[in-house]
Amino acid sequence: MNSFNFDELIVRRGTNCAKWDEAPNDNVIPLWVADMDFKAAPCIIDALRNRVEQGVFGYSVVPEKYYDAVISWFHRRHGFDIKREWMLYTTGVIPALSATIKALTQPGDKVLIQTPVYNHFYSSIRNNGCIAEECPLAYEEGKYSVDFAAFEKQCADEKVKVFVLCNPHNPAGRVWSADEMKKMGEICHKYNVRVVADEIHCELVMPGYKYIPYGSVNDDLLKYAVILSSPSKAFNIAGLQIANIVCYDENVRRAIDRAININEVCDVNPFGIVGVIAAYNDGEEWLQSLLSYIYENYLYLKELFSKELPDFHVVELQGTYLAWVDCSALKLTSRQLSEYLLQHNDVWVNEGEMYGQPKGHSFIRINLACQKARLKEGLSRVVAGIRQLQKA
Numbered sequence: 001m002n003s004f005n006f007d008e009l010i011v012r013r014g015t016n017c018a019k020w021d022e023a024p025n026d027n028v029i030p031l032w033v034a035d036m037d038f039k040a041a042p043c044i045i046d047a048l049r050n051r052v053e054q055g056v057f058g059y060s061v062v063p064e065k066y067y068d069a070v071i072s073w074f075h076r077r078h079g080f081d082i083k084r085e086w087m088l089y090t091t092g093v094i095p096a097l098s099a100t101i102k103a104l105t106q107p108g109d110k111v112l113i114q115t116p117v118y119n120h121f122y123s124s125i126r127n128n129g130c131i132a133e134e135c136p137l138a139y140e141e142g143k144y145s146v147d148f149a150a151f152e153k154q155c156a157d158e159k160v161k162v163f164v165l166c167n168p169h170n171p172a173g174r175v176w177s178a179d180e181m182k183k184m185g186e187i188c189h190k191y192n193v194r195v196v197a198d199e200i201h202c203e204l205v206m207p208g209y210k211y212i213p214y215g216s217v218n219d220d221l222l223k224y225a226v227i228l229s230s231p232s233k234a235f236n237i238a239g240l241q242i243a244n245i246v247c248y249d250e251n252v253r254r255a256i257d258r259a260i261n262i263n264e265v266c267d268v269n270p271f272g273i274v275g276v277i278a279a280y281n282d283g284e285e286w287l288q289s290l291l292s293y294i295y296e297n298y299l300y301l302k303e304l305f306s307k308e309l310p311d312f313h314v315v316e317l318q319g320t321y322l323a324w325v326d327c328s329a330l331k332l333t334s335r336q337l338s339e340y341l342l343q344h345n346d347v348w349v350n351e352g353e354m355y356g357q358p359k360g361h362s363f364i365r366i367n368l369a370c371q372k373a374r375l376k377e378g379l380s381r382v383v384a385g386i387r388q389l390q391k392a
């Protein structure tokens, strides 16, 4: 039994909320962008309330207790020992990624990504004058894995300077094992490719799986890596805009710091600092309850699809709160499908095409992080829309 009420329906429409207020009409149930419909943990709300009551919102410094909170969390929860001097902060994981790419590449270089993958990886690469080198994940019998032969071949291209790992992987739902990461890391080292691990989804792991920080696999991997994270996804505080970079290599860290300054993303706001400290110091119990709730939502979706639409495979969700559903049975592009669902059924899901999925697959991404009542209604609309399309 949850001691936190994740069933409480929160009105987000009319609050300048991207997920709800960008919908084309007020009946739409939004199951798209990776943003949860739950209130933040009470410890975060209390800390922010105290900060608001102080009443002055000038420029901030990041205090030592911020670093202590991050270091202690990763030690306690993930057995990853981060040193204070390895850390930098900035205004988000994508700003962190962009600064890291700037620091590690020259325009015209290639950055390796494993598709389908979070769409902003493409823009961060492009905005730094680089080229996205796509290495599709293997998709066999409904499961994603790394095609190591293809991965090595692409790393061997001397234009490839950086590999961006997404751990856990959005949208494929994979939580990478230590063995897989070790193998990818060793290939990268062989060809002098730096590894940047985006671990923003790191707390969002389903029963039976364990998030292993890339930097904790072994010292060799740590020394050559840049690790990006934030409690923003797991604690639903993305709007507070703050993220951390962990980089062991001093020269690389300096170059990233410089890039953060060049990009003018070196100042975080007072609420971000307070939010991170509260999440990492006091948010663990809330997080555990949240994970159970999301898992129940995932089981509901899986059951619904296996009963109502058995030809539509739900990829196993090991991590994240984003279900990835194979709709290739429909013979439509995922864009056509998602547009149809939005226009005819008032439900908004993400089309797989935006993640650069390998040709031939048509997936949609469904955000499970909402109240069960809304999820049920939203999914019943997805099922109804797909049924209509099957008959057409």
Ligand SMILES: Cc1ncc(COP(=O)(O)O)c(C=O)c1O
Pocket (backbone or CB within 6 Å): 034, 091, 092, 093, 094, 095, 118, 166, 170, 198, 200, 201, 230, 232, 238, 242, 243
């Ligand atoms: C893998 C991944 N990285 C980064 C982000 C965005 O990070 P931020 O809002 O901190 O820039 C997201 C958001 O969904 C994501 O899925």
